[in-house]
Amino acid sequence: MSAAFKTRLDARFASLRTEGRAGLITFTTAGDPDAATSQAIMAGLPAAGADVIEIGIPFSDPMADGPAIQLASQRALKAGASLKKTLAMVRDFRRADDTTPVVLMGYYNPIYSYGVDRFLVDAKAAGVDGLIVVDLPPEEEGELCLPALKAGINFIYLSAPTSTDARLPAICRNASGFLYYVSITGITGTRSAEAGSVEAAVTRIRRHTDLPIAVGFGIKTAEQAAAIARVADAAVVGSALVETVRANLDGAGSAKPGCAEAVLNVVRELASGVRAARRKGAA
Amino acid sequence: MKPLNTYRAGPDEHGHFGIYGGRFVAETLMPLILAVEKAYAAAKADPSFDDEFRRYLKHYVGRPSPLFHAERLSAHFGGARIYFKRDELNHTGAHKINNCIGQILLARRMGKTRIIAETGAGQHGVATATVCALFGLPCVIYMGKTDVERQAPNVFRMKLLGAEVVPVTAGSATLKDAMNEALRDWVANVEDTYYLIGTVAGPHPYPAMVRDFQSVIGEETREQIMEAEGRLPDTLVAAIGGGSNAMGLFHPFLDDASVRMHGVEAAGHGIETGQHAASLTAGRPGVLHGNRTYLLQDDDGQITEAHSISAGLDYPGIGPEHAWLKDMGRVEYVSITDDEAVAAFQLCTQKEGIIPALEPAHALAHVGRIAPKLPKDHLIVMNLCGRGDKDVFAIAKRLGVEL
Incomplete structure (x- = not known):
C-alpha cells in the first residue's frame, strides 16, 4: 500500500530513479557536538551529496545503537539538545532548503513524552517528511505509525535479516517513504554485511513492496556505500559520520574549527562512491 | 474506581495491562520475542514442564x-x-532463582545454547550463573560498572560459577544500562542466545512469564x-x-x-x-x-x-x-x-x-x-x-x- 499523500521523500526517490542511481542517506545526531556545529553540518549536507537527511533525536538509552551513536547522543544531551530543539533545527534548515527530504530517527519515549499529536503537528510544520522509530515494530503501529500517516508524515519501517517472509507483509502494510533494511543482526556501527547477502535480502523484500529499499548498519567507506548502491535504492551511513564528529573535538569535548567541514568531506567521498556505482540492470 | 471482577486476567494477547506493557522492541528482536511467547505458551500447556519446574524448585532451590x-x-x-x-x-x-529455573527450562526447550542476563545487585546474575552451571550453558552477565564496584562479592560468585561478567560503562553504569547492553548483545546473537530477564519488566511475554514463575x-x-x-x-x-x-x-x-x-x-x-x-x-x-x-x-x-x-x-x-x-x-x-x-x-x-x-x-x-x-x-x-x-x-x- 502506498500512502495517500506525497512527501519530499517520494519526489526524491522518483528523481533518483530517473537519474538511474541510488541515493545516499546520511545520519547525524541533532545537537552533536553542539547546536551550531550540528546545524552547520545539516545545512551543508545537500551540497555535499546527501540525497536524504536523517537526523537522530538524542536519547539517553539508545538500545539499538553501538558505541559511536551512543556517544553522539550523550554529547548532544550534554550540550542541551532535546526533541524540541531537534524540530527547531529542521525548521531552520527548511528556510534554505525546501526539497531535501528530512527523516527523524530515534526512540519512542521522547516523542511519547512530547505528546504524539502535538509532535506530529510540530514535525509537519517544521518540514519533517518521515519518521524512523526503532522501538515501534508493526505490532505497535497504533502508537505513532497510523497517526503519522494521518498527519501526512511517512513512517519508515525497519526490516532485519530476522524478518521472515511471514513477517514482511505486516511490516510493509503501512510502510511508506522507503523501507529500511538493517543489513546485519546487531547494533549500529559494528559489523558490515556482505554485498551478496544484502542483494539476496533486497530481492526477497522486493517481492513484498514497491517502496524504495534503503540499506544501513555497518556501511563506513565509499567502497562499501558503492557496493550497496549497486543493489539497493539507497545506502545509509551514520556511525562513520558521528565518528568524524568525535575525531574533531578538542580535549574538552568542544568542536575544533573545521569539525563540520570534516564531516561534510566524508559525505562528499561517500556521495562520489554512491554516484559512481552503476545500478545493476540500469542502462 | 470501580473494582474489577478479576485483577488476574492480564495481560491481553498483545501483552497489555491496561495501557501498560506491550512489545516496544527493534524489528530484529521482534521475531525472537514472538518465539519466546509461543514457546512459553506451549510450555505452560504442557504438564511435564510444570512438573520439571516444581521438581527443581523442591530439590534444588529448597522450596x-x-x-x-x-x-x-x-x-x-x-x-x-x-x-x-x-x-x-x-x-x-533470594527469590530470583525461582524465575531463573523456569526460564532456563524454557531456553532449553527452545534449543538455545547461550544465556545472557542483566543484573543490578547481582542476585539475578548469581541466580542466572547458577542455573547455567547446573545445565552446562555458557553465560554472560551485564552489570553496570557502578554496581560491579559496590557488589564485589556477587561479582566474584558469578565468576566462580563460570559466568563472564561484563561491566557496562555506558550511561549511568547501573541496572538500566546493563539492560540496554544485554539487549544489544541479544540483537547481535539472535540465533543461539536466550535473554533471561530478571524481573517482571521488558517486552511481552516477560512480565507475565516472570510473574508466573514467581x-x-x-x-x-x-x-x-x-x-x-x-x-x-x-x-x-x-x-x-x-x-x-x-x-x-x-x-x-x-x-x-x-x-x-x-x-x-x-x-x-x-x-x-x-x-x-x-x-x-x-x-x-x-x-x-x-x-x-x-x-x-x-x-x-x-x-x-x-x-x-x-x-x-x-x-x-x-x-x-x-x-x-x-x-x-x-x-x-x-x-x-x-x-x-x-x-x-x-x-x-x-x-x-x-x-x-x-x-x-x-x-x-x-x-x-x-x-x-x-x-x-x-x-x-x-x-x-x-x-x-x-x-x-x-x-x-x-x-x-x-x-
Whole structure:
C-alpha cells in the first residue's frame, strides 16, 4: 500500500530513479557536538551529496545503537539538545532548503513524552517528511505509525535479516517513504554485511513492496556505500559520520574549527562512491 | 474506581495491562520475542514442564520456603502480627532463582545454547550463573560498572560459577544500562542466545512469564497462612525494584478483596531530593526496555538516573503490571528512604537473628510504620526476598566500620 499523500521523500526517490542511481542517506545526531556545529553540518549536507537527511533525536538509552551513536547522543544531551530543539533545527534548515527530504530517527519515549499529536503537528510544520522509530515494530503501529500517516508524515519501517517472509507483509502494510533494511543482526556501527547477502535480502523484500529499499548498519567507506548502491535504492551511513564528529573535538569535548567541514568531506567521498556505482540492470 | 471482577486476567494477547506493557522492541528482536511467547505458551500447556519446574524448585532451590512468625518484631512494633515469607533461604539467597529455573527450562526447550542476563545487585546474575552451571550453558552477565564496584562479592560468585561478567560503562553504569547492553548483545546473537530477564519488566511475554514463575511465593504463602492462622492475611508487603518478588507474592491474592497490598519503592535520599528510585511515586508513564510503564524521566523524555542504597532497587522503571495495579488502585505504593532501610536492616538482624538484604529491609521499614497502628489480630505477611550477606560491606561502610 502506498500512502495517500506525497512527501519530499517520494519526489526524491522518483528523481533518483530517473537519474538511474541510488541515493545516499546520511545520519547525524541533532545537537552533536553542539547546536551550531550540528546545524552547520545539516545545512551543508545537500551540497555535499546527501540525497536524504536523517537526523537522530538524542536519547539517553539508545538500545539499538553501538558505541559511536551512543556517544553522539550523550554529547548532544550534554550540550542541551532535546526533541524540541531537534524540530527547531529542521525548521531552520527548511528556510534554505525546501526539497531535501528530512527523516527523524530515534526512540519512542521522547516523542511519547512530547505528546504524539502535538509532535506530529510540530514535525509537519517544521518540514519533517518521515519518521524512523526503532522501538515501534508493526505490532505497535497504533502508537505513532497510523497517526503519522494521518498527519501526512511517512513512517519508515525497519526490516532485519530476522524478518521472515511471514513477517514482511505486516511490516510493509503501512510502510511508506522507503523501507529500511538493517543489513546485519546487531547494533549500529559494528559489523558490515556482505554485498551478496544484502542483494539476496533486497530481492526477497522486493517481492513484498514497491517502496524504495534503503540499506544501513555497518556501511563506513565509499567502497562499501558503492557496493550497496549497486543493489539497493539507497545506502545509509551514520556511525562513520558521528565518528568524524568525535575525531574533531578538542580535549574538552568542544568542536575544533573545521569539525563540520570534516564531516561534510566524508559525505562528499561517500556521495562520489554512491554516484559512481552503476545500478545493476540500469542502462 | 470501580473494582474489577478479576485483577488476574492480564495481560491481553498483545501483552497489555491496561495501557501498560506491550512489545516496544527493534524489528530484529521482534521475531525472537514472538518465539519466546509461543514457546512459553506451549510450555505452560504442557504438564511435564510444570512438573520439571516444581521438581527443581523442591530439590534444588529448597522450596517451599518457610513462613515464619516474627514474634519479637511483632512485639517490638506492638501491633499487627508479622510473618516473614523466607525467600532469603532459597538456594543463592533470594527469590530470583525461582524465575531463573523456569526460564532456563524454557531456553532449553527452545534449543538455545547461550544465556545472557542483566543484573543490578547481582542476585539475578548469581541466580542466572547458577542455573547455567547446573545445565552446562555458557553465560554472560551485564552489570553496570557502578554496581560491579559496590557488589564485589556477587561479582566474584558469578565468576566462580563460570559466568563472564561484563561491566557496562555506558550511561549511568547501573541496572538500566546493563539492560540496554544485554539487549544489544541479544540483537547481535539472535540465533543461539536466550535473554533471561530478571524481573517482571521488558517486552511481552516477560512480565507475565516472570510473574508466573514467581507466583510460587504467593501460592505457598496462601497455603502456609491458612495452616498457621486458618485465614488469609490482611496485608501483604514487599519491596519493589522491577517488582518481581512483589508480583510473585501479590498475584495469587489479587482477587481476594480483603487482602491489602503495599509495594515499597526506594526513596533513596528522599523523594524531594530527586535522588531516589520511586518510579510509581514520582515518575510518569513512558516507554523503555520493551514496555510502557512508569519511568523516572525529565521533561524531554530522557530517562534519569535512579538512586538507592540498594542496587536491586536502583532502576528508573517498574514492571507494567504494577503500573496498572497502581492506576486501578488495587495495590498501594509507598516509599522508604536509604536511612530508614538501614535502620530496619539493623533491627531485623538484632531482633530476629536474620540479616536481610537491603531490598526487603525497605519492606520491613514500611512494616515498622504501619504495624504499630494495627490491631494485634491483623496479619501482615512481608516477603523477606533476599539475605543480606551481599550487603554487609555496604552497611559496614555506611556505619563507618572498616572490614
